[in-house]
Amino acid sequence: MNTTMMLVFLLLVILSAIIAGARRRQRRGRTSASQPQARRSRFAQVWNATGTPPRHYDVVAMVLTPTEQQFARVLAEALPSGYTVMVQVALQRVVTVRNPRRGQPWRDKRWNQISQKSLDFVIVRSADSKIILAIELDDATHLQANRIARDELLDTIMADAGVWLLHVPVRAHYDRHALQMQLLGYLAQ
Amino acid sequence: MRLVLYGLVILLASTGFSLLCWWLWLRWRRSATESPMHARHRDYLALPTLLNPTEQQLAVLLRDILPMGYGYTAQMAVNRLVTVRHLRRGQVWRDPRWNRIAHKSLDFVIIRSADTQPVLAISLTDSPDAVLDPVLREVGLPLVYIAPRQIPSRDALQRQIVPLLGRG
Numbered sequence: 001m002n003t004t005m006m007l008v009f010l011l012l013v014i015l016s017a018i019i020a021g022a023r024r025r026q027r028r029g030r031t032s033a034s035q036p037q038a039r040r041s042r043f044a045q046v047w048n049a050t051g052t053p054p055r056h057y058d059v060v061a062m063v064l065t066p067t068e069q070q071f072a073r074v075l076a077e078a079l080p081s082g083y084t085v086m087v088q089v090a091l092q093r094v095v096t097v098r099n100p101r102r103g104q105p106w107r108d109k110r111w112n113q114i115s116q117k118s119l120d121f122v123i124v125r126s127a128d129s130k131i132i133l134a135i136e137l138d139d140a141t142h143l144q145a146n147r148i149a150r151d152e153l154l155d156t157i158m159a160d161a162g163v164w165l166l167h168v169p170v171r172a173h174y175d176r177h178a179l180q181m182q183l184l185g186y187l188a189q
Numbered sequence: 190m191r192l193v194l195y196g197l198v199i200l201l202a203s204t205g206f207s208l209l210c211w212w213l214w215l216r217w218r219r220s221a222t223e224s225p226m227h228a229r230h231r232d233y234l235a236l237p238t239l240l241n242p243t244e245q246q247l248a249v250l251l252r253d254i255l256p257m258g259y260g261y262t263a264q265m266a267v268n269r270l271v272t273v274r275h276l277r278r279g280q281v282w283r284d285p286r287w288n289r290i291a292h293k294s295l296d297f298v299i300i301r302s303a304d305t306q307p308v309l310a311i312s313l314t315d316s317p318d319a320v321l322d323p324v325l326r327e328v329g330l331p332l333v334y335i336a337p338r339q340i341p342s343r344d345a346l347q348r349q350i351v352p353l354l355g356r357g
Contacts, residue, residue, distance in 0.1 A: 003194060010201050017208070056286045057271050059328035063262070063298070063305040072305075086239065086262045087305070090294035093264035095233045106292075110232045115292035118266035122239065129240040129248070129263075161233040 063088055067170050068120060071137050075121065078180040083187065084126045091117040091154075094131055095161040114157060117150075119165075123183075133186045134163060139170040164189075239264055243337045244296055244313060250340070251297060251311075254347040259354060260302045267293040267321065270307055271328055289320050299354065309353050313337050 064072055064087055075085055091114045097105070105111040121135040136154070141147050151167070158165040164186050168179075240248055240263055251261050267290045273281075281287045297311040310325060310332045312318060317334060325332045331353045335341065341349065 003198070007194070007197055007201060010205065014201070014204060014208070055327060056274055057290070057324050057328050058274060059271055059307060059325075059330050060269070061304075061306060063265075063269065063300050063307055069305055086264065087300075088262065088266055088269035089239070089264050090266035090292075092292065093236065093239060093294055095235055098232055098234050114233070116266075116268060118269050124239045129238045129245055131235065131237075131239050157233050160231065161235040163235045 065139075067139060068137055071168065071170075071174060072121070074174040074176050074179060075135070078176050078183055079123065080184075080187065082126050083132065084124050084129075086122045086124060087120065089119045089122040089134075091115075091119055091157075094119060094122060094134065094163060095157060113153065117154065123186075131163060133183070134158065134165045136165065136167050137170055138167050243340065246340055247297065247311070247313060247335065247346075250343055250346050251299070251350075253343060254350060255299065256351065256354070258302050259299055259308070261297050261299045263297050265295050265298045267291075267295060267324075270295065270298060270310070270330075271324060290324060293318075293321060295321070299350070309333065309350065311335060311350075 062069070068087075072085065072087065079085065092111070095114060097108060097110045097114070100111060101108050105115070119134045120137045122131060123133045123135070124131055136151070138151075142151060155165060166182070166186070168174075238245075244263065248261070248263060255261065268287075271290055273284060273286045273290075276284055276287060281291075295310045296313045298307050299309040299311070300307050307330060310321075310330055311334075312321065312332060313335050315334075315336050315338075322332065333349065333353065335346075
């Protein structure tokens with residue numbers, strides 16, 4: 001008798017857990033489905049009021065900031081032929097998640113950690129676009145707490161993936177020869 | 190009767206154990222990835238090349254046809270090319286306009302070498318991107334689609350790309 005009671009109790013607990021999970025999932029789905037509708041109506045309101053569709057985006061005037069441009073020029077001079085510098089490269093195009101969730105990458109927090117980040121400079125071999133080295137130019141913003149945390153995470157990810165990442169502090173002038181020597185060390189590997 | 194009961198007990202116990210394991214695994218996964226400071230070892234791996242063979246083929250052509258004063262970059266993060274108007278500082282992830290473009294990248298972006306102004310974007314795809322297409326149209330940056338299976342010849346690409354450079 002006791003065993004039967006216990007069985008029934010266990011069965012009830014499992015059933016209620018399953019129902020609670022299903023309801024929670026349903027509620028989540030309903031919330032996410034209602035959001036685009038709300039956005040559309042706000043968009044329509046602005047459109048109707050002004051007569052023109054509201055602008056949400058702007059294109060940047062420059063892909064690189066003046067300090068990055070200055071470094072890019074020195075980098076291009078210091079780099080031997082046969083290598084190309086790419087700028088503002090999406091991190092997810094350099095490293096990828098091991099054993100990703102097929103079709104649902106956004107559910108993977110590891111993917112979310114890399115999906116929105118970019119690298120200032122990536123040096124690739126021109127012949128086959130093999131990734132040689134990534135460079136981050138560290139300006140004053142890299143001293144902020146959130147940037148320090150972001151840099152540490154980036155260092156961990158790149159080290160985990162086995163891609164060299166070089167941090168170069170922003171300077172008024174760059175020593176081309178010193179940078180060349182530093183680069184040769186990486187290119188030789 | 191007793192055999193059926195034993196069977197039921199075993200079935201329920203194994204179901205409960207599986208659910209417990211699943212819950213523990215979810216918790217472990219969450220705790221391991223929630224702290225951004227400690228990415229677990231062997232979570233990531235490097236991609237062998239930045240460009241696939243078709244993109245490499247196009248890169249060679251671009252290097253060849255681009256006039257003096259223009260360069261290109263590949264696999265550029267769209268959030269570095271396009272900014273969102275009136276974005277809430279510190280809460281960017283709450284803005285659906287940001288989330289729409291945040292994880293996107295463009296195969297090639299042609300930039301003016303003098304000041305790195307973006308003038309043209311190229312996407313190697315068969316069909317227009319439902320997100321990028323309206324966004325780039327809104328900001329006025331030309332976006333050229335090239336079918337990966339039909340990479341144009343050097344001359345055809347030159348005729349297609351070069352006239353657009355002045356418009357950027």
